Amino acid sequence: MRRFRPRRWLVWTLVPVLVLLISLWGTWQVSDSRTFQFYGGLTDRVDTADKVVALTFDDGPTEGTPEVLKALAEAQVKATFFVTGRELAAHPEHGKAIVRAGHELGNHTYSHQRMVLVGGDFVRSEVERTDALIRAAGHTGEIHFRPPNGKKLLSLPRYLAQHQRQTIMWDVEPESDGTDAADPAAITRAVLEKTRPGSIVLLHVMYPVRQPSLAAVPGLVAGLKERGYRFVTVSELLALRR
Ligand SMILES: [Zn+2]
Structure with missing residues (x-):
């Protein structure tokens, strides 16, 4: 019987290709992770017994x-x-109205690009220009940051860490966890089911296409309040941990 001996050229070709593919896959996973990044702090929820x-x-x-x-x-x-x-530059009055109503403004970059494979100067410009507009809208106190599509790899977390800031993610995402995002009742149900003390719920309500998400808000707020939950801003939530 002949022993199987892979041809040398095949090994030399396949192994590096496999290593490359696995590295790319790993990098993609990390850039997408809701709970891990290479530098600095990341919060997807806060560990607390308080029903917030x-x-x-x-x-x-x-x-x-x-x-x-x-x-x-x-x-x-x-x-x-x-x-x-x-969008804040295009609608400063709406930014001011959000602050006036007592809500919190956070930074979601300037141009909503994936913050992966980008340079330090680009990151700085995206973060700082948006911070300036958030300040102009009247927000005082810390400005929290959330990357577009939750994507981050090296330059972004490194920049945030250098500036004593962290990445704010989420642990409840009814629009992308398999829930029927076109059905407000389904969104409400998913939020009620998945929220735990210290959870951060992510919704998109700003565009007409996300009307079902906005329509879900009264129901999910009522349901969570019924279960004893109190709604807090991200700053208030983070303060509970400290
Ligand atoms: Zn976004």
């Missing part, structure tokens, strides 16, 4: 802001809005 939850909205502000603020006022809760500099 932070409601967070990504993107905007857009023309849809008044409707969102109305829903939150009716539900009597405060939320955190991770806005982009580009």
Whole structure:
């Protein structure tokens, strides 16, 4: 019987290709991770026994802001809005209205690009320009940061760590966890099911296409309040841990 001997050239070709593929896959996984990054702090929820939850909205502000603020006022809760500099520059009045209503503004970069394989200067510009607009909208206190699509790899976390800032992620994402994102009742159910003390809920409510998410807000707020939850901003949530 002949023993199997892989041809040498085949090994020399296949092994590096496999190593490369596995590294790429690993890098992609890390860049996507909700709970891990190479540098600095990352928060996807806060470990607490208190029944608190932070409601967070990504993107905007857009023309849809008044409707969102109305829903939150009716539900009597405060939320955190991770806005982009580009949209804030286009709608400064909506940014100011968010702050005036007592909600928190967070930084979601200037141009909403994937912050992977980007240089330090690009990161600085994306973060700092947006910070300046958030300050101009009237936000005082710490400015929290959330990367677009939750993507980060090296330069972004390194920059944030150098500036004593961390990455704010989330642990409840009803729009992308297999829930029917077109059905407000399904979104509400998913949030009620998955929220734990210290959770951070992510929703997108700024664009017409996300109408079901906005429609889910009254139900999920009522349901969580019924279960004894209190709504806090990201700053208030982080303060509980310290
Ligand atoms: Zn976004």
